[in-house]
Amino acid sequence: MVKAYGPMLHRHLLRMLQSSTDVDDVLQNTFVKAYRNLDKFRGDSKLSTWLYRIATNEALSWLRSRQRRGQRFLSEGHQDMAQRQLSADPYFDGDAAQLELQRAIATLPDKQRAVFVFRYFDDLPYREISEITGTSEGALKASYHLAVKKVEEKLKAYVQ
Amino acid sequence: MSNKEMRELPETLRNLKGAGDGLKSPDPAYFEALAKASLAEGQRTAVVRRLPLRQLLAAAAAILLLIGFWVFSPGGEGAGTDGVAVASLSSEELLNQLTAEDIDAYIDDQLYDFESELYAEAPLNQ
Numbered sequence: 001m002v003k004a005y006g007p008m009l010h011r012h013l014l015r016m017l018q019s020s021t022d023v024d025d026v027l028q029n030t031f032v033k034a035y036r037n038l039d040k041f042r043g044d045s046k047l048s049t050w051l052y053r054i055a056t057n058e059a060l061s062w063l064r065s066r067q068r069r070g071q072r073f074l075s076e077g078h079q080d081m082a083q084r085q086l087s088a089d090p091y092f093d094g095d096a097a098q099l100e101l102q103r104a105i106a107t108l109p110d111k112q113r114a115v116f117v118f119r120y121f122d123d124l125p126y127r128e129i130s131e132i133t134g135t136s137e138g139a140l141k142a143s144y145h146l147a148v149k150k151v152e153e154k155l156k157a158y159v160q
Numbered sequence: 161m162s163n164k165e166m167r168e169l170p171e172t173l174r175n176l177k178g179a180g181d182g183l184k185s186p187d188p189a190y191f192e193a194l195a196k197a198s199l200a201e202g203q204r205t206a207v208v209r210r211l212p213l214r215q216l217l218a219a220a221a222a223i224l225l226l227i228g229f230w231v232f233s234p235g236g237e238g239a240g241t242d243g244v245a246v247a248s249l250s251s252e253e254l255l256n257q258l259t260a261e262d263i264d265a266y267i268d269d270q271l272y273d274f275e276s277e278l279y280a281e282a283p284l285n286q
Contacts, residue, residue, distance in 0.1 A: 001195075002191050002192075002194055002195035002198060003188075003191055003192075003195065006191040006194060006195075007185040007186075007191070010185055010186060011181075011183055011185060014183050015181060015183065027194065028194060028197055028198050028201065031194065031195075031198035031202070032198050032201045032202045035198060035199065035202035035203075036202050091183055091184050091185070091186065092182055092183055092184075093182060093183075093184050094179075094180075094181065094182015094183070095179075095182065097176060097179070098176065098179060098180070098181060098182030099182065101173075101176050101181070101182075102181070102182065120173070120177065121181055148169065148170065148173065151173065152170040152172060152173055155170075155172045155173070155176075156172070
């Protein structure tokens with residue numbers, strides 16, 4: 001399971017958390033939970049959907065916990081720090097534009113960031129994102145379009 | 161993503177989408193190590209916090225002494241009708257009155273603590 005789905009989940013979590021150190025912990029928590037609850041997976045959905053759901057919930061919990069600890073370094077005032085951290089991350093090898101895109105994504109609220117990442121990068125259908133997040137397709141579409149606007153505005157400011 | 165949705169994306173995002181996210185995956189050794197670590201953690205049984213037997217017996221004796229004091233103290237349930245207290249049992253006598261089953265039952269009641277992590281992750285569609 002780790003071999004088959006690990007790379008997919010690692011990338012998803014890195015987009016969400018933007019720190020490979022955090023991803024290490026959250027990814028292991030995800031697989032431990034999946035292992036312990038595998039007997040409860042009834043096959044109504046794809047295994048990847050189930051794993052995405054566990055990983056996303058773990059990531060959102062991790063972000064909440066990080067914010068509670070006062071480490072919301074992704075807030076507006078601390079984006080430079082986040083950018084430096086991501087640019088130094090061993091799993092980031094993008095250019096300046098891609099770094100700016102990640103920086104813009106980091107300003108989105110946590111759940112909206114998950115929706116944007118699922119749709120923009122993973123091309124997941126809204127139906128599947130709905131299964132993962134437990135949110136209606138209509139609400140997801142609205143959230144995604146709003147996220148696109150916000151990211152675009154951030155990128156425009158960067159280009160100018 | 162459909163062609164229509166792709167066309168509707170702002171130009172900057174449309175161009176960047178083709179370039180990818182700039183992130184890369186760890187090598188296979190990372191996932192092999194992750195699989196081993198996750199399996200070991202997943203198989204770990206519930207943490208049972210055990211108190212040393214001596215402490216449990218001491219606690220049991222203390223509780224019995226308190227009960228004895230309450231029962232046999234003046235005015236208590238064990239006190240004589242003339243107000244003269246009946247001599248209470250010593251702790252050694254109280255301990256001698258305990259059966260092995262009593263001690264086992266007490267230990268069983270106190271031993272276990274539940275690990276919240278073991279509560280099941282809610283499966284899909286439930």
